[in-house]
Amino acid sequence: MSSDRLRQSVAGLITGFLFGLGLCLAGMTRPAVILGFLDVAGNWNPALVFVMAGGVTVTFFGYRLAFRRGKPLWAESFSLPTARAIDRPLLLGAVIFGIGWGLAGYCPGPAVTSLAGGRAGVGVFVIAMIGGMVVMRWLRKSRSANVALKPAGQE
Amino acid sequence: MNPFILAAIGGVLIGLSAVLLMALSGRIAGISGIVAGLLPPQSAPDRSWRLAFIAGLLLAPALLRVMTGDDGIGPPVVATPVLAVAGFLVGLGTVLGGGCTSGHGICGIARLSPRSLVAVAVFLAAALITVFIARHVV
Numbered sequence: 001m002s003s004d005r006l007r008q009s010v011a012g013l014i015t016g017f018l019f020g021l022g023l024c025l026a027g028m029t030r031p032a033v034i035l036g037f038l039d040v041a042g043n044w045n046p047a048l049v050f051v052m053a054g055g056v057t058v059t060f061f062g063y064r065l066a067f068r069r070g071k072p073l074w075a076e077s078f079s080l081p082t083a084r085a086i087d088r089p090l091l092l093g094a095v096i097f098g099i100g101w102g103l104a105g106y107c108p109g110p111a112v113t114s115l116a117g118g119r120a121g122v123g124v125f126v127i128a129m130i131g132g133m134v135v136m137r138w139l140r141k142s143r144s145a146n147v148a149l150k151p152a153g154q155e
Numbered sequence: 156m157n158p159f160i161l162a163a164i165g166g167v168l169i170g171l172s173a174v175l176l177m178a179l180s181g182r183i184a185g186i187s188g189i190v191a192g193l194l195p196p197q198s199a200p201d202r203s204w205r206l207a208f209i210a211g212l213l214l215a216p217a218l219l220r221v222m223t224g225d226d227g228i229g230p231p232v233v234a235t236p237v238l239a240v241a242g243f244l245v246g247l248g249t250v251l252g253g254g255c256t257s258g259h260g261i262c263g264i265a266r267l268s269p270r271s272l273v274a275v276a277v278f279l280a281a282a283l284i285t286v287f288i289a290r291h292v293v
Contacts, residue, residue, distance in 0.1 A: 005203060011179040012204035016211020017218075018172035019184060019257075023227075024216050026165025027158060030229030038286040047162040052260065054166025055173070059265035062174030072181035079181050080266075083253060086273050093252020094259075094274045098281025100244030103289065104233050107256040108249060109186040111242070112209060116216040117228035124235055125242035132246020133191045140250070141196050 007074040020113045026051045029114045031105030038102055173262050180204060185258020186212075187249035252278070 027033040027047050036045030071077055083090075101107050106114070106125055114122045173184040182204075189208050192199035199205070216226035231238055249255045252274055254263060259278075263271020 005201070008180045008201070008204040009207040011176060012207030013211045013214075015172040015176040015179075015184060016208035017215050018168050018175070018211075019186075019208075020212035020215030021219070022165040022168030022170075022172065023212075024165070024219055025168065025227060026162040027227065027229075028165065029216065029227055031232050032229055035232060035286060038282050039290055040283060041287055041291050047158060050159050050162035051166035051169065052264075054163040055170040055261045056166075056264050058167050058170025059173045059261055062170060063177055063262075063265050066174060066178035069178070072177065072179055074179045075181040077181060078177065079183070081183065081253065081263075081268070081270075083270060086270055089251050090253060090270055090274055091277055093248045093250070094277035095248070095281045096244050097248025097252055097255060098278035099285045100241040100246075100248060101256075101278065102282035102285025103244070104231065104238050104241035106231075106238075106241065106245070107186075108190060108245065109212070109255070109257050111245075112186060112190065113212045113216060114228045116213045117226060119228075119230060121231035121235055121238050125231070125238045125245075128239045128242030129246035130190070130194065132243040132248075133187070133250050134194050134246075136247045136250035137191065137194060138196060 004074055004076075011074060019109065022051075022055075023110050023113050028110045029117075031110075034101075034105035034107075034110070038105070169257070169261060170265075173257075173265070176208075177262075183258055183262045185254050185262060187245075187255040188253075188258055191250050248278070 023029050028051060033045055033047050036043065037048040066072070067078070104125060106122075108129065111122060111125050111129060115126060176182050176184045189205045193202055193205050216228055220226035233241070245255075252259075254271065254274060259271040259274040264275060
């Protein structure tokens with residue numbers, strides 16, 4: 001069990017590195033590129049389409065190979081999201097996230113990765129993001145304690 | 156190299172990361188979920204792989220900088236108060252909606268999850284409208 005935990009940390013380091021490398025090479029750690037993609041009425045930059053196409057294609061086929069084995073190599077089972085409902089938290093959360101993404105051009109992955117650039121503004125974004133996460137986790141915990149609702153699966 | 160070829164290569168690397176994390180540890184490569192699992196209240200029991208993943212994220216640009224002189228990280232393009240508000244909204248929204256561009260966008264779409272497909276359509280629409288208002292209306 002503890003050897004699984006150690007191996008999962010190795011897997012985390014390797015996959016985090018690959019993920020960060022992909023983000024940096026793809027230009028996703030440049031908010032100007034992200035906002036250029038989101039600005040369809042301006043000088044549109046389609047870079048994000050190529051990133052998503054490459055990422056989703058590899059993941060679509062790769063997941064099928066991974067699931068064929070029945071269980072992960074270094075864990076007892078796959079930890080997949082259990083939530084199914086297209087409910088108000090999902091929709092409201094997506095709207096709030098989208099507004100934040102559009103305001104600054106950072107989503108969580110590129111923001112955390114960009115901390116390595118040492119710019120104060122990125123630190124401000126990430127600290128505020130962590131603050132927002134903690135606030136929502138508290139709100140959900142107190143709410144689920146009231147109505148005995150299980151929090152939806154995190155992805 | 157052409158930025159769009161680099162973007163596709165970057166996307167493939169992100170996909171490989173997501174597939175490896177699933178094949179090895181059975182986990183979704185969703186950055187908001189990985190980070191939020193470290194936070195109070197009730198941080199997840201499995202903190203070490205989450206910290207290792209974040210260390211890997213930070214290591215990539217550092218190594219790129221050493222090897223090529225360019226880490227690929229661009230400067231923020233909006234004022235600090237906007238960064239603070241945007242960050243707070245991203246934190247609130249990704250926890251409430253259960254994912255972000257990676258968890259819903261890459262992993263969820265690859266699993267053909269209806270929840271993720273809807274989430275991506277909604278956050279993309281919200282972001283497009285936000286940028287339109289910020290750049291062409293205000």
